[in-house]
Amino acid sequence: MENEKMKIMIFGGTGYIGSFLAKASLLLGHPTFVYARPITPRTTPSKVELHKELQSMGATFVLGEVEEHEKIVSALREVDVVISALAYPQVFDQLKIIDAIKVAGNIKRFLPSEFGSEEDRITPLPPFNALLEKKRKIRRAVEAAGIPYTFVSTNCCGSYFVNYLLHPHEKGDDIVVYGSGEAKEDVAMYTIKVATDPRTCNRIVIYRPPENILSQLELISLWEKKTGRSFNRIHVSEEEIVKLSETLPPPNDIPVSILHSVFIKGQTVFELREDDMEASRLYPDYEYTTVDQLLDIFLVNPPKPAAAVF
Numbered sequence: 001m002e003n004e005k006m007k008i009m010i011f012g013g014t015g016y017i018g019s020f021l022a023k024a025s026l027l028l029g030h031p032t033f034v035y036a037r038p039i040t041p042r043t044t045p046s047k048v049e050l051h052k053e054l055q056s057m058g059a060t061f062v063l064g065e066v067e068e069h070e071k072i073v074s075a076l077r078e079v080d081v082v083i084s085a086l087a088y089p090q091v092f093d094q095l096k097i098i099d100a101i102k103v104a105g106n107i108k109r110f111l112p113s114e115f116g117s118e119e120d121r122i123t124p125l126p127p128f129n130a131l132l133e134k135k136r137k138i139r140r141a142v143e144a145a146g147i148p149y150t151f152v153s154t155n156c157c158g159s160y161f162v163n164y165l166l167h168p169h170e171k172g173d174d175i176v177v178y179g180s181g182e183a184k185e186d187v188a189m190y191t192i193k194v195a196t197d198p199r200t201c202n203r204i205v206i207y208r209p210p211e212n213i214l215s216q217l218e219l220i221s222l223w224e225k226k227t228g229r230s231f232n233r234i235h236v237s238e239e240e241i242v243k244l245s246e247t248l249p250p251p252n253d254i255p256v257s258i259l260h261s262v263f264i265k266g267q268t269v270f271e272l273r274e275d276d277m278e279a280s281r282l283y284p285d286y287e288y289t290t291v292d293q294l295l296d297i298f299l300v301n302p303p304k305p306a307a308a309v310f
């Protein structure tokens, strides 16, 4: 089947990453379906707005809970590709999606909710490793089910961590630097491309656009150049971070363990192997947004803080 005709269903399509995926799928011309919880009086106004925005862009909503097996099976029978962007607390809900894919029998590719570190190549501090262990279990369940898959290892590609580190929406002059600050993002568009590319079937794809590999200190210096401001670098040592990962009550011990992995150990920039697939090399004609361009966007439209749920 030609790529542009592939129908894509996104679970978690009204979440942070999921909404970018749904928009990228629509922009790339795929009939796009979003499986999402029904709107209730408790649904936030921003979520209601997002439903309307995606529908106006052409998305078809299938409203239900992940527990509704029959509903999911019949919805899957209308599509070709399934992408999960469920948040980390729902990682094991993906086992229900896997069961429905096995029953439906027609799905040509499944991308579980990854969008972070390459869990089969790193061993971070225990709290983060416990989260990655759950994601490893989902990978093994997909492989055991014989479902055609692509696992996307996006690491810190995308604006999330640039926003996290620089917090451009806030006006203060302090920027926290984790460790020495020396350890060195278009996630959605790449993800839709890899989800419908025969070359990436049953492969891991790593996202590492070469121009976007910067250390914290390089990023802060670039931001100072752009803003004409100078920032106080508040250094937090590795010892302090490790201590917090050991003493903070769960789940607050997870973010600090991720910071340790990403900013201090540089575990999102592991050595690529000869046969590794890297997104920007797979699609050389796709002009990804460089960090330099992203900071120009931050100058005029600083994103609000995004905070994952653990």
Ligand SMILES: CCOC(=O)[C@H]1C[C@@H]1c1ccc(O)c(OC)c1
Binding pocket: 115, 116, 117, 155, 156, 255, 256, 258, 259, 262, 268, 307, 308
């Ligand atoms: C320090 C704050 O981190 C986060 O908010 C979550 C979104 C970050 C995340 C979660 C899971 C990951 O695998 C990952 O790899 C870099 C990153």
